[in-house]
Amino acid sequence: MDRMATRRIERTQESRRLLVAAAAELFAEKGYRQTSFIDIADKAGISRGSIPWHFGNKLGLLEAVVDDQLQTVLTGFPSSPGELPGDSLDQVMSFIRLPATRLFITLLAEVVEVDSPIREHYARLHAALRQTVRARIPAEALPPGTTPEAFTVLLVGAIIGVHAQWRVAPEAVDLEAVRAAIRALLPAGLRQP
Template sequence: MATRRIERTQESRRLLVTAAAELFAEKGYRQTSFIDIADKAGISRGSIPWHFGNKLGLLEAVVDDQLQSVLSGFPPPADDPLDQVMGFIRVPATRLFITLLAEAVEVGSPIREHYARLHAALRQGVLALIPADALPPGTDPEAYAVLLVGAVIGVHAQWRVAPEAVDLESVQATLRAVLPAGLGHI
């Protein structure tokens, strides 16, 4: 009996996180209500505060879930990491991250801190892909990670707004060509 209750609780939580992720990506954090999330998940809206405390707690669960999903997809160093970094653009979670970016940059945004954690995790993921000796002398690996994550986020935003104007394969080939020797395969 207790096992069944635990399974139902975990399933309810998963359904709420999934519904919230889709709605936050589609409508934004502020424009999404508990009612919207509960309706999409098919669960009572009272379940949201019970599971997450409040809407910000739900956002944190969504960001953590989506971030784990994205970071678990990064390949081991032997594969071609640039393919994976550029592949990040096509991951459904990336739409959520771009939608949240618009809200996160506002002064006093309740999601700013969560978004900063997301960027930090993405930079750490990229840093894990960079061979220690691949950067030119004097290049700061952390600054390089900021640059690469920023480029991918910018490319993604342009592609979402005007996909017909952004050839992702050409962008990837160009990025590979301009990377320093040794990083052409990151």
């Protein structure tokens, strides 16, 4: 590939990255519906015509934003089954502090509207979080009567709900103490050695 072609690709990937970052920030701030292509292009400093070129439509852009955030969040997750305890739990908990997670709350409010066009996309975000946690839960570590699926919903739910409380009143939520409580309550097979 000649140098000019390489630079064209770099510019394209760079402009895509800038658009995704600008959209993530604006969706978090104003919500999905309230944000226009013009807002996003202006913030990214890129012509608005390039948005359909990169993403097809606004839902395609949302998908790119959600995928991108998901990657950031999932980086904090441990990679092997049975690896939830110990330092990995610290990583999972540290996701709560990511500025990006505010976006999840803003979008959630739109998702609970009747006939929300972004429901399916958001559902995929939750599903991906559950899938990632689920893959790391050995069924044999759970107490009788507890399915790995239900345990996963509960653990992902705890992270979402602790996050919500911390966003509203950080001074009322001692994340360190909550982490210790999760660790103490985990079934023995998932607890730190």
